[in-house]
Amino acid sequence: AQKVTQAQTEISVVEKEDVTLDCVYETRDTTYYLFWYKQPPSGELVFLIRRNSFDEQNEISGRYSWNFQKSTSSFNFTITASQVVDSAVYFCALSEAYNNAGNMLTFGGGTRLMVKP
Amino acid sequence: DSGVTQTPKHLITATGQRVTLRCSPRSGDLSVYWYQQSLDQGLQFLIHYYNGEERAKGNILERFSAQQFPDLHSELNLSSLELGDSALYFCASSVVPGTNTEAFFGQGTRLTVV
Numbered sequence: 001a002q003k004v005t006q007a008q009t010e011i012s013v014v015e016k017e018d019v020t021l022d023c024v025y026e027t028r029d030t031t032y033y034l035f036w037y038k039q040p041p042s043g044e045l046v047f048l049i050r051r052n053s054f055d056e057q058n059e060i061s062g063r064y065s066w067n068f069q070k071s072t073s074s075f076n077f078t079i080t081a082s083q084v085v086d087s088a089v090y091f092c093a094l095s096e097a098y099n100n101a102g103n104m105l106t107f108g109g110g111t112r113l114m115v116k117p
Numbered sequence: 118d119s120g121v122t123q124t125p126k127h128l129i130t131a132t133g134q135r136v137t138l139r140c141s142p143r144s145g146d147l148s149v150y151w152y153q154q155s156l157d158q159g160l161q162f163l164i165h166y167y168n169g170e171e172r173a174k175g176n177i178l179e180r181f182s183a184q185q186f187p188d189l190h191s192e193l194n195l196s197s198l199e200l201g202d203s204a205l206y207f208c209a210s211s212v213v214p215g216t217n218t219e220a221f222f223g224q225g226t227r228l229t230v231v
Contacts, residue, residue, distance in 0.1 A: 035219065044119070045207060045222035091160060104150070104173055105220065107160035 002027045004094050006108035013082050014116050021077045021111045023092030029053075034068065034075045035093040035105065045091070051075065082115045089113070120144065121223035123208050129229045135196040138226045142189055142210030148172075149191040150211075150220055151183055155204035166191055198230045 003026040013019045025034065036048040049059065051068050059066045063080045079086055089112045093105040120143035130136055142149050151163040153176075162175035166185035177183075180198075185191040195202060205227050209220035 037222075042224075043205060043227070044224045045209075047119075047219050047221065050219045093160075104162045104165060104175065105152075105160075106162070109159050 002029075002032075002094050002096055002106045004092050004106055004108035006090075006092055006111050008111045009109065010112045010114070012114045012116065015084060016081050017115075018078060018080050019082050019113065019115075021079075021090050021092075021113065023075045023077065023108060025073050025075065025092070025094045027073075027094060027096060029096040031096070033095045035095070036066065036075075036077050037091045037093065037107075039089040039091065039110070041088070048077075048090075079113075082113075084115050084117055087113060087115045119221040119223060121208055121210050121221050123206075123223035123226050125226060126224065127227050127229075129231060130198060132198055132200060132230055134198050134230075135194065136198065136228065138193040138195070138206050138208075138228070140191045140193070140208030140210075140223060142191070142208075143221055146210035146212050146221075147189065148211045148220075149185055149189070150209040151177075151191070151193050152207040152209065152222075153204045154207060154225070155201075157201070160207075163193070195228070200230050203228055203230045 005024045032053045034051045038046040065078045067076045089110045091110045092108040095105050122141040124139045147168045149166045154160045163177040164183045165172040169185050180196050183193045205225045207225045209222045211220045
């Protein structure tokens with residue numbers, strides 16, 4: 001069975017600090033997809049990134065970057081120069097490929113990030 | 118705006134009652150997924166429909182059921198409600214069932230059972 005662990009339940013930083021959110025996953029499949037979603041206080045789930053298991057290149061999008069390491073089954077998310085608007089709950093999720101359930105996502109417990117001015 | 122519409126946004130009802138949550142997927146998306154977010158269980162997959170057919174079930178209670186209609190909108194029916202059913206219910210949609218596409222989530226329906 002697949003499992004996603006986000007060990008950090010809550011992180012508090014001061015604006016402009018860099019912060020890394022950890023995600024560790026378990027799966028028996030060799031082909032799978034990893035996701036990050038953001039849930040701001042308004043409650044919706046906002047898609048941030050999708051990564052497949054064959055692409056271990058790190059990705060950068062503005063202040064966001066992701067580090068995928070298959071050797072440690074981790075898919076960590078770094079926000080550089082954090083801003084108050086980054087305050088949200090962030091979820092890491094895993095989906096195994098080619099199962100009948102398509103995008104059935106297994107979510108981690110989430111990390112609540114609080115960025116203080 | 119993800120393009121996925123869920124109604125109502127908020128719902129307050131009493132124990133033992135039945136409610137229906139509605140989801141309109143993004144234009145062109147054939148797959149609809151339902152998820153429940155509760156304090157106890159976190160975000161959990163409930164059920165997946167593709168083009169009107171049930172494709173997979175997750176941790177969905179027998180008191181809960183869903184369907185997807187010919188116009189592709191979906192409804193999640195929750196009956197004999199209990200206090201523990203209070204949660205945020207999300208609908209998501211994607212083009213095809215494959216995992217090579219991200220699912221877009223609606224804003225959720227917050228259900229409060231009193």
